[in-house]
Amino acid sequence: MDLDTSRRAFLQAAAAGLGIAVIRVAPATATPAAMDEAVRKVVGASKVSKGRVTLELPPLSENGNTVPLTVSVESPMTQAEHVRAIHIFTELNPQPDVVSFRLGPRAGRARVSTRIRLANTQTVTAIGELSDGSFWSTSAAVVVTLAACLEDA
């Protein structure tokens, strides 16, 4: 019993120590919390549901300086029902925002490709904003071998 409590106390202390270590490292990059904040800025108080968005990213990227990304949202793209915007966010880049695409019924198809930078092995999140005001999201994990933003000029 006594041993058990001390073990618990030790684990709690270790967890606290780990927390401090994480906080100390954090300022160099954005954190998942910073990403949540950036997401909140876009979606406001609305609920973000999972699904309808497809994010195509290579599972492993040799070079974080240019990672091909394709994002698409299921939508008929009519005047009544279309995708208004697609936003991309990262957890661990120096800044969570990556890009915001603004579309409309004239896009015909909600599918956009570009190339992004990734500073670390991390999760990329895409959020689709629909004309009815709903938000849909998906995430994809990418392992980055050579990180962007680190090399000197």
Added chain:
Amino acid sequence: MANALVNVPPRARRGEIIEIKTLISHPMETGYRRSQLGATIPRDIIRLFVCTYNGTEVFRAELHPAIAANPFIVFSTVATESGTLAFQWTGDNGFSATESAAITVD
């Protein structure tokens, strides 16, 4: 002058969804890198890309430093009428570039 490349199909059927590819040469300096002397290299990126179809905006992208150098963007639009697709990139330090492409819709 920046070098911009756009790929728009020259002909399309009315109502067809066409794919547009754009590429522009730009360093997209993030503002997070340092020179060998330790000084921060100031940010120099393209902030905004807009595509208009006969004067009506059909696509817009707000870019951040996490977009790779030489921004490459692929998107689509519906071929509604013959005319001109105009592309405009604007960014830091007064950067501005335009490009246009003609399309014939049958």
